[in-house]
Amino acid sequence: MSPVIPARNYEWSSAAMQFRGYRRPDGRAGIRNHVLVIPSVVCSNRVARGISQQVAGTNWIEHQHGCAQLGLDAELTAHVLVSHGTHPNVYGVVVVGLGCETIRAQDIAERIKDLCPYKPVHLVIIQDEGGSLKAMAAGAAAAQAMLIGASTLERVPIDIAELILGTECGGSDACSGISANPALGITSDMLIDDGGTAILAETSEIIGAEHIVAARTVNEQVAKKCFDAIRRCEALAIGMGVDMRGAQPTPGNIEGGLSSIEEKSLGCIYKAGSRTLQDVIGYAEPINAKGLIWMDTPGQDIEQITGMVAGGCHLIAFTTGRGTCCGSPVAPTIKISTTTQLFEKMNDNIDLNAGTIITGDETVRQVGERIFREIIEIASGKQTKAEVLGFNDFAIKRIGPTM
């Protein structure tokens, strides 16, 4: 969690398209000021958690990887870990290793330091410290000092054009394509029109709708990338020799009325709005372009969030029909329900209700504008429900076997 720095008296107006964020020394904008504890390997999860739990206001991640990985798969895991450390929402990092792992904590710490020389980075290696208790004490002392440093930073006005919004739908139902996704599409268009960036992802949930997305790409090469991404993804399901239904759509999607991946995808792509698709990029690849970008991620919610955040998304707008409670440890994750019933039933976890479109109380446009205003407030420091409840979901896509 970010240190408690009260948001200034921020007043939203259409004339001043700014939020209040943190200006990093390398010029990038952040919307949180986390001290993050990162284990380089599954074996150091417990120590990472212990460090964070001793220092209130820090956050940590846990994962199942970091050892006995090969080639590009090991590199992708390392890249995602490094990218969370270098993320502009992160002030400082404690990297925790066991000491004998494939993805060495020393390398992760060094890469973060190389990319962001201004960030405090502290390395803890359990075998060198003499066990988990001593490692936790060393890490906690470093985290404590970082948190005090972080608390002295002030938010400053930053143009909304610098914001990168990740869009996601999880636990879709038949209302996803009628209420929350079309509304988020309006939000995405508004942000892009103000010079910002929005990310469409979850490639498996574009299967059956790729021709619609490809029809509004900036050029033929990007259109080809759309079809290539879909072909690679669909080939994985075909290669397994099974009907994809059950994995996509999931049993919950089916219960909610979605009969096929095509139906789910056609509802999913509404959240990408109507603007020109500028590029298709790989999982966790740095997001450097403006406008609408498709990141090729799995449809599994947490692997998708993690990839988008590693790419540089500041925050995630997450529509849901069945209901979800998840949240990134680094990027605020705003939950938007497709129905009023869900908003009321899982109110602990859902930030905004798009079900007013179904009940006829608001238009798609009105809800899209409401999500946009909320994004500016969240970017300026207002907490999401997932942040307040301490969610720190994190999962890395694997592209190779564990040996």
Add this chain to the structure above:
Amino acid sequence: MSKKLNAIVMKPSDNVCTVLEEIQPPADVTADIGGEIVTVKVIEKISFGHKFALRTIRNGEPIIKYGEVIGLATKEILQGAHVHVHNLESCRGRGDK
């Protein structure tokens, strides 16, 4: 939008309608298809968010929602019947075929 929707047809070329409240048969459900108001007698229970056939769909015929193919009918689906995984198969990601 001024009134509550209880059934929605996404595009005029669709042959299915999504219900936004549970429908108990037999019930006449009215939907707006591109400005034309159409009433269909629903012959099966349709849960919230599920679909019924706007007209009889033949075995093997494409099922259209959002103006796009969302799958093929695996048997004849009568007008007003529930359209879902029991009578619609996906055309995509089929490693089993």
